[in-house]
Amino acid sequence: MAGQEEIVFEDLFPAMVEKLGAEGFMKELCNGFRLLMDGEKGMITVESLKRNLGLLGLQGMSDDELICMVGEGDLNGDGGLDEMEFCTLMFRLSPALMKSSRTLLEEALVTEM
Numbered sequence: 001m002a003g004q005e006e007i008v009f010e011d012l013f014p015a016m017v018e019k020l021g022a023e024g025f026m027k028e029l030c031n032g033f034r035l036l037m038d039g040e041k042g043m044i045t046v047e048s049l050k051r052n053l054g055l056l057g058l059q060g061m062s063d064d065e066l067i068c069m070v071g072e073g074d075l076n077g078d079g080g081l082d083e084m085e086f087c088t089l090m091f092r093l094s095p096a097l098m099k100s101s102r103t104l105l106e107e108a109l110v111t112e113m
Contacts, residue, residue: 013025013090016028029090030087032086036086038080043078046066050066073092
């Protein structure tokens with residue numbers, strides 16, 4: 001594919017968790033969700049992603065790529081990502097977070113109690 005840039009995902013989530021702790025990291029994920037969501041629908045849609053591509057540094061993504069991105073995390077098939085689906089997708093995209101998710105959950109539960 002000549003002329004197309006390859007998007008390389010650098011997994012910064014483990015460093016964020018180390019810096020912010022589990023609770024702080026989850027708060028940042030929720031902030032990210034609110035930043036990208038469609039305010040009227042209360043979920044991230046292809047359209048809301050399209051409007052916010054500049055914030056993500058992903059200008060130039062095609063509609064098909066955005067549809068695939070939303071579809072990857074849309075567990076209930078409603079055409080968008082609710083907050084839980086978004087957070088689940090972010091964890092799935094980070095192999096290091098998946099490995100340490102039990103530790104993060106335990107830390108978050110201890111903090112809540």
